[in-house]
Structure formats: structure tokens, C-alpha cells
Amino acid sequence: MATLQHQEPPAFFIRGPSPLARLVFFSVLSLVLMAVDARLHYLVEVRQGFATLLHPLEVLASSPVRLYRSVSQRFATVEALGHENQQLHEQLMRQAIDLQRLPSLQTENAHMRQLLEIRQILQQPARVAEVLRSGRDPFVQHLIVNIGSQQGVSAGQAVVDGLGVIGQVTRAYPFSSEVTLITDRDLAVPVQVERNGLRAIAFGHGRDRAMDLPYLPVNVDIREGDRLVTSGIDGTYPAGLAVATITRIERNVDSPFARIVCKPVAGTDRHRQVLILTAEPSDAMEETSAHKNKESSHAPHQR
Amino acid sequence: MRPISASQITLTLLAGFMIYLLPWDGVGMLLRPDFVLLALIYWLIRAPHLCNIGTAWLMGMLMDLSGGDLFGQHALAYVLVAFFAVFYQRRATLFNRWQQASFVFMLLVLGQIVLLVLKLFNGASLPGWSYFLPSVVGILLWQLVIYSKIRVTGEQEA
Numbered sequence: 001m002a003t004l005q006h007q008e009p010p011a012f013f014i015r016g017p018s019p020l021a022r023l024v025f026f027s028v029l030s031l032v033l034m035a036v037d038a039r040l041h042y043l044v045e046v047r048q049g050f051a052t053l054l055h056p057l058e059v060l061a062s063s064p065v066r067l068y069r070s071v072s073q074r075f076a077t078v079e080a081l082g083h084e085n086q087q088l089h090e091q092l093m094r095q096a097i098d099l100q101r102l103p104s105l106q107t108e109n110a111h112m113r114q115l116l117e118i119r120q121i122l123q124q125p126a127r128v129a130e131v132l133r134s135g136r137d138p139f140v141q142h143l144i145v146n147i148g149s150q151q152g153v154s155a156g157q158a159v160v161d162g163l164g165v166i167g168q169v170t171r172a173y174p175f176s177s178e179v180t181l182i183t184d185r186d187l188a189v190p191v192q193v194e195r196n197g198l199r200a201i202a203f204g205h206g207r208d209r210a211m212d213l214p215y216l217p218v219n220v221d222i223r224e225g226d227r228l229v230t231s232g233i234d235g236t237y238p239a240g241l242a243v244a245t246i247t248r249i250e251r252n253v254d255s256p257f258a259r260i261v262c263k264p265v266a267g268t269d270r271h272r273q274v275l276i277l278t279a280e281p282s283d284a285m286e287e288t289s290a291h292k293n294k295e296s297s298h299a300p301h302q303r
Numbered sequence: 304m305r306p307i308s309a310s311q312i313t314l315t316l317l318a319g320f321m322i323y324l325l326p327w328d329g330v331g332m333l334l335r336p337d338f339v340l341l342a343l344i345y346w347l348i349r350a351p352h353l354c355n356i357g358t359a360w361l362m363g364m365l366m367d368l369s370g371g372d373l374f375g376q377h378a379l380a381y382v383l384v385a386f387f388a389v390f391y392q393r394r395a396t397l398f399n400r401w402q403q404a405s406f407v408f409m410l411l412v413l414g415q416i417v418l419l420v421l422k423l424f425n426g427a428s429l430p431g432w433s434y435f436l437p438s439v440v441g442i443l444l445w446q447l448v449i450y451s452k453i454r455v456t457g458e459q460e461a
Contacts, residue, residue: 022356023386030360030375030382037374038425050368058369061324133326136370138333138434139427185428206428 051173058176062132126160126275127151132176141181141204143167145274148175156236158277164242164266165189165230166274179274182243182264183209191243192231196221199231202243202262211244213260218251220258228262238277242266307350315342316362324369333433336441339366340381340414344407345448347388348395359385373425380417384410400449407445411438 016022037043127147135142147153149172157169159179168187171178180187185206191213192199198221202211216222226246232239244262251258319338327335339362346354363378370377388395388410395406415438423429 016355019356019386019389023382026356026360026382027379030363030379033375033378034373034421043374047368047374054369057321058324061321062326065326134328134332136323136327137372138430139422185426207430 047171048173052175055173055175058132126277127153129153129159129177129274129276131272131274135178139206140186141167141184141206142170143179143181143274144176145179145276146176147276148173148177150174152278153177153276158237158241160241160275160277161266161273164244164264165237166264166266168236169276177276182266183211189237189243190231190233191228192239193222194227194229195223198222199233200228202228205261209264210247211262211264213246213262214257216258216260217256218258222246222249222258222260224249227265307353309353312346312350312354312358315346316358318342320362320365320369323366334436334440336437336444337411337414340384340411341441341444343381343385344388344410347385348392351389351392356382356385356389373421376418376421379421380414383417384414387413403449404442404445408438408442411441 017025033043129145129147132144132146135144143166145159153169153172155169155172155177159166159169165182167179167181167184169177170180182189182202182204183206184204187204189202189211190199191202200213200216202213205212213222213228224246228243228245230237230239230241230243242265244264246260246262248261249258250260316339319342322338323335343354343359343362347359359381360378363381364375366377366381367374391406395403398406412435415435419430419434
């Protein structure tokens with residue numbers, strides 16, 4: 001009997017702490033981490049460090065798709081290329097006509113701005129970024145692009161394409177950055193109706209690749225097909241970039257607000273290359289205010 | 304029964320993670336099953352002395368870190384799934400194929416529901432029923448486990 005008691009139990013029965021104990025321990029750990037991450041924002045550095053570590057793996061994972069793209073580009077047929085060439089020629093012709101008018105319009109515009117004593121629109125430097133993939137979380141609308149804080153990208157910068165605003169950089173990792181699209185629920189863009197200058201704020205809808213214009217009264221002067229452009233009030237987006245077009249307006253008698261749905265102009269889900277406007281929004285704001293101060297100090301002398 | 308080495312488990316889990324890292328898009332994104340969770344469930348039932356709730360938690364943290372989500376979401380979901388998998392592990396090895404498939408399906412759906420609840424607390428809007436498609440695809444993939452020779456009991460087909 002005595003020898004039996006001292007025997008080790010066979011490995012089959014060794015299971016360490018009970019499943020319930022482990023469950024409680026790891027659940028509490030997860031919940032604490034969640035609370036710390038959501039409320040205290042201590043873990044930003046941890047996340048960035050890990051993203052750097054993970055970067056080679058991500059590059060490796062996206063390499064098959066890149067290979068496929070490059071191969072399919074190489075084997076594009078002559079027909080397709082000819083078709084594309086023709087299209088581009090037509091586009092060039094159309095744009096050349098516009099371009100001829102551009103210098104005169106530019107000088108006229110500059111002149112009028114001077115007359116109105118409005119600041120010159122800042123020429124924002126922009127960087128081309130390639131979209132690596134869309135975000136993995138189906139609940140948020142993210143893009144991951146291939147340049148990061150090492151290339152001068154920082155959180156808060158605006159992201160645009162040839163057609164209009166796409167979104168905003170929300171996290172900059174060393175070699176990649178996360179862009180939140182304007183269709184995300186958490187992103188708001190200050191906009192202006194191009195037709196009448198009415199200011200509003202557009203919120204992402206979260207699903208359906210759409211945006212909402214909430215908190216506008218029922219009798220607001222907005223029509224279907226109106227174009228929304230950035231108003232430039234926030235200092236993040238330069239003024240005058242196309243954001244969306246109004247697709248639907250519902251006016252209910254029982255609600256004081258109109259329900260306005262709009263569709264982003266930019267290809268939020270189509271493009272492989274995007275532009276990141278790398279000028280610091282705060283710099284732009286300071287410059288403007290400095291400019292204004294100077295003007296106001298000059299003003300009394302002129303009078 | 305062939306003994307299972309820890310490196311085997313690590314390799315499978317890392318392979319699942321690499322598949323998760325592929326640039327999924329569009330329909331693929333909608334249908335993408337949770338490969339890491341599938342691999343975890345397999346090892347939790349097959350080798351609970353090597354792959355336990357702690358392993359599930361670690362993999363969940365890895366997912367959270369790579370996805371840029373709130374820390375601990377996947378970790379909590381995986382821990383809960385792992386608990387049920389381990390709790391019923393001895394019975395699961397005796398299940399027939401339909402019982403086993405439904406057991407795994409319930410585990411996959413449980414994982415998704417936990418994630419959904421956490422996201423809803425965080426202010427996300429309610430997704431449609433298509434949200435559960437990854438679990439359906441996941442259980443279809445699980446048929447591979449059932450009909451191939453890599454059975455959860457580790458026994459070769461008689």
C-alpha cells in the first residue's frame with residue numbers, strides 16, 4: 001500500500017490546474033487588457049513594436065497575390081492594351097481641352113482670391129501609397145497601406161485618390177499604416193454642399209459603403225445628386241475635395257431631422273494606389289492664423 | 304497512437320495564422336473561416352496536455368495584435384471556446400461524426416458570438432446573418448478532419 005501511494009500518476013491523468021481555473025484566469029486577463037486598451041491607451045507602443053515584428057510575415061503573406069498581379073500584368077493581351085491606349089488617348093484629348101483653359105482660370109482665380117483677401121490654398125505635399133490589403137476586422141472599414149512613420153506618415157493625415165477623399169490615417173506603424181475609410185462609423189468629415197455652401201458633417205454608415213448626413217432639419221436645402229466637398233474647417237482635409245454625392249433623402253413627418261444618405265465619390269473599395277497628404281494639419285492651421293494675424297496688423301495702416 | 308510533439312502543434316497554428324494574414328478581400332473575406340480557431344479546436348481535442356486554454360489565449364492575443372483590434376477580444380473568445388472544448392474533450396473523442404461536427408460547429412459559433420457581443424459593447428452596428436458564414440465554411444472544412452486519416456482520437460481508420 002505504502003509504495004502505491006508514492007507512485008506518480010500516469011501522464012494521462014496529469015492535467016494541471018482545472019479548466020475552470022484556467023478559464024477564469026485567462027478571461028480576467030483578457031478583460032483587464034481590454035479595459036486597459038480601451039480606456040487608458042497604454043498599449044500603443046506594444047502594438048507598434050509588434051506590428052514591426054509582424055511586418056516581414058505580412059509581406060510574405062501578401063507575396064502570392066503580388067506575384068499573381070505582376071504575372072497577370074505581364075501577360076495582358078495586345079487587344080486589352082490597345083483598348084486601354086485608345087481610352088487613354090480619348091481621355092487625354094478631353095483633358096487637354098480643359099487644360100488649355102486652366103492657366104487663364106488659375107490666374108483669374110488667384111486674382112479674385114487676392115481681391116477677397118482669402119488665403120491662398122496651401123499646396124499640400126502628398127505621398128503615393130500602395131494598398132496592401134483591407135482590414136481584417138469585418139466591423140470596421142480599414143485599409144493597410146505600405147508606407148508608415150519611417151516615411152513621414154503620422155496619424156491624422158488625410159488620404160485621397162484622384163476622385164476625392166478616401167479617409168484618414170488612424171494608426172501609423174513604422175513600415176505600414178492603417179487608414180480608416182470615410183465609410184467607417186467612427187469617422188466624421190466636415191463637408192459643404194457645393195451648390196449652396198451649406199455646411200454639415202458626414203458620418204460613415206459602417207455598412208453598405210455609404211455615408212449619412214445626420215442632424216439636418218427636414219426643410220434643409222439639399223437635393224438628390226448634390227455634391228459634397230470638404231469644407232476645410234477641421235484643418236485635416238484641405239478645402240474643396242470631393243467627398244460624396246447625395247443619393248437619397250427621406251423626410252418623415254414624425255422626425256425633426258431629415259434622413260440623408262450619400263455615396264462616396266472616391267473609390268473607397270477599388271484602388272490600389274492612394275495619396276497621403278503629408279503636411280501636418282496643425283502646421284497648416286498655424287500658418288493660416290499667422291497669416292491672418294499679419295494681415296490684421298497691416299489692416300489699420302491701410303486705412 | 305503516435306505521440307504528438309509540441310512543434311507539430313506550433314507549426315499547424317502558425318500555418319493557420321499565415322493563412323489568416325493573407326490579403327483577403329470581398330467574398331473571400333465574407334466566407335473566410337477562422338483557420339486558427341479550427342486548428343486550436345483540433346489540437347484541444349486531440350492533445351489537451353500540450354494545447355490548452357493558455358495556448359488558445361496566446362493565439363487570441365496574436366490575432367488581436369495583428370488585426371489592430373482592441374486587445375483581448377479574440378483572446379477572450381478563444382479562451383471560452385477552449386474551455387468548452389477541454390471540458391468535453393473526453394466525450395468528444397467518443398462522438399460519432401455527426402455529433403462531432405455539431406459539437407465543433409457550436410464551438411465555432413460560440414467564438415463568433417463572443418466576438419460579436421464584445422464588438423457590440425464597443426459600439427459596432429449589428430451585422431446581418433452572413434456574419435455566421437465563416438462558421439459554416441469552417442464546419443465544411445472540418446469534414447476534412449472527419450473523413451481523412453487525421454482523426455481527433457489519433458487512431459488510424461480501421
